[in-house]
Amino acid sequence: MNEFPQTRNTVAKLPLLAAVVALLGLADAVYLTIHHYTAVPVPCGESFDCGAVLTSQYAEMFGVPIAIFGAIAYFTAFSLATLTAFGNRSMWTLFGIQVTLMMVFTTWLVYLQGFVIEAFCQFCLISAGITLTLFILFLVSKLSRSNQ
């Protein structure tokens, strides 16, 4: 098992932080998944746009709500970060690959909201923020390690 030298103590805590953040993402994705199946229709108003995003054709991929993919992705990220936090460093590389993929997918989703559907959904943006946070945490850990 790998050991973290004392000097890297803060860096060593990043996986733990990432696990907690991924947990938030998981909760958000589970919420969106349930919402997808049970949503009571929200009326469209003059200024805000009801269920445009969550009822759009982009809300599903192969008939499966995007939110389920999100939940699986966050769960995977959480697991990898947890394993890293408990000392399995090699999992951190997998975590890096995972969050990079998530970042790419999230960018695509935000693009869809901004330019194709032309409406945003709050909980989708929260998810985008969480993925970005995970990605930054990973970058920080990499950068601070290569500096030492």
Place this chain on the structure above:
Amino acid sequence: MNNKNQTNSGLPLAIIGVVLLAAIVGGWWFYQNSKSQASKPKTNVNQKTDDAAALSRYASAPPGAQPSNMLGSPSAVVTVEEFADFQCPTCAVQHPKMKEIISLYGNRIKFIFRNFPLNQAHPKAYDAAVAAEAAQLQGKYWAMQDQLFTNQQKWATAPDARKLFEEYAQKIGLDVAKFQSDMLGLPAKTRVDADMQRGRALGINGTPTVFINGRQLTFEMFGVESMRQIIDAELQKATNQTQSNQSTIPSAGSTDNSAENK
């Protein structure tokens, strides 16, 4: 910390397992919870304190397009009036529910559909409403209405929605040249504007908005079951009324306000 890592190698797996379980159980609980909430019809329509004021406003509002886009019987005792925007996703979701209600009740209700495009939020909604009214001028309003709702995602994201409207016109058997000129002419627009004027007078600020005998439904009541309960109650009320004053007047259209049929 390092000692812990070595002694508790099963701990991370246990944590991961607990989180997985929590996500599934939590998700399931939340699912059941919101499902039961969604299906719980709230039939507090009649208890609104401003009920009388709302009813009188409904009765005195401008009548909207004449003749209105109506299905069912003009003399039915229950009037279901829906204000909708063709580009509004929730209205598209509501569309099959309204169709179900219409097929369930047939001539026992009068169903009126009103155009209420939210121009600020939906830039193509007004054009779509005009397209439906242009079809109306050839007697095919409902066929076009159906096309617009079922294909909403296509034309709403298309660069040139009018091209698609013309395709739908052809598909439902309209004279496309007449449809094109009606899209530009005043009669169709005037009908849309008349409906909007009625909607504004009723204080509508979102779509879909549904009135049953002048009472506005809250959006928790948009389900078929909830609407059925309300309609059944209204039908029952009307039957009771006619029974109690049978000797005086025939009931047809007694609760009705708008000069509907022409």
